[in-house]
Amino acid sequence: MAKIIQFTGLSGAGKSTIAQEFERLSKDLRVKIIDGDVYRQSLCKDLGFSKADRIENIKRLGQYAKSIENDFDVIIIAAINPFNESRDYLKASYHAALIYITCQINVLVLRDTKGLYKRALLPDEDPDKLHNLTGVNDIFEEPESADLIINTTAQSLSNSVKQLTHFVYSVLE
Numbered sequence: 001m002a003k004i005i006q007f008t009g010l011s012g013a014g015k016s017t018i019a020q021e022f023e024r025l026s027k028d029l030r031v032k033i034i035d036g037d038v039y040r041q042s043l044c045k046d047l048g049f050s051k052a053d054r055i056e057n058i059k060r061l062g063q064y065a066k067s068i069e070n071d072f073d074v075i076i077i078a079a080i081n082p083f084n085e086s087r088d089y090l091k092a093s094y095h096a097a098l099i100y101i102t103c104q105i106n107v108l109v110l111r112d113t114k115g116l117y118k119r120a121l122l123p124d125e126d127p128d129k130l131h132n133l134t135g136v137n138d139i140f141e142e143p144e145s146a147d148l149i150i151n152t153t154a155q156s157l158s159n160s161v162k163q164l165t166h167f168v169y170s171v172l173e
């Protein structure tokens with residue numbers, strides 16, 4: 001039965017990159033990544049970014065993880081997951097560990113891999129402005145009880161993956 005791990009962190013913090021690199025290097029483990037961004041094209045296609053929809057999104061990703069738990073050793077839910085309510089729900093329902101992938105906002109604005117920060121920082125009257133980007137103009141609750149914090153502000157990807165790997169093996173033992 002898989003250990004379910006939930007990530008939380010802002011867009012661009014490194015959730016997908018760390019999960020994918022961990023999967024690539026962990027050849028002895030059956031790893032499944034449930035990436036929020038990806039599942040918003042399928043299982044969660046009908047959902048937007050209101051609080052209710054974000055909570056429903058995480059609930060569905062958790063249910064999906066549970067449904068495939070016998071086929072994997074580690075399942076990583078890599079979504080922004082901005083509310084303590086959702087994080088607590090995954091912990092209570094599936095004993096999902098919580099890993100906070102954090103990064104300073106000024107660095108996220110510089111990375112801006114998807115151009116979302118640029119759009120969120122446009123003047124209010126600009127038609128292209130994004131009005132609900134998590135961490136800029138929408139809520140991101142600081143996690144209250146993370147089992148691990150990975151700070152990617154100035155850390156290499158390799159060290160972030162080492163932190164994750166160490167944690168995973170400690171919980172699998």
Ligand SMILES: Nc1ncnc2c1ncn2[C@@H]1O[C@H](COP(=O)(O)OS(=O)(=O)O)[C@@H](OP(=O)(O)O)[C@H]1O
Pocket residue numbers: 010011012016035036037040049053054055057058078079080081082114130132133134138
């Ligand atoms: N308004 C707004 N706020 C946050 N994110 C936005 C928004 N609009 C689009 N996107 C893109 O959607 C991805 C986040 O989806 P998640 O399912 O992880 O979000 S959540 O957990 O339900 O909050 C997120 O993916 P990542 O960049 O991989 O985090 C964004 O690319």
Ligand SMILES: Nc1ncnc2c1ncn2[C@@H]1O[C@H](COP(=O)(O)OP(=O)(O)O)[C@@H](O)[C@H]1O
Pocket residue numbers: 009010011012013014015016017018111113151152153155156157158160
């Ligand atoms: N220590 C690190 N860990 C993960 N990503 C990092 C790190 N340092 C820099 N990056 C970069 O930050 C970006 C993270 O993007 P991504 O993984 O898509 O974030 P998220 O999935 O959280 O939205 C990538 O361009 C990646 O190369």
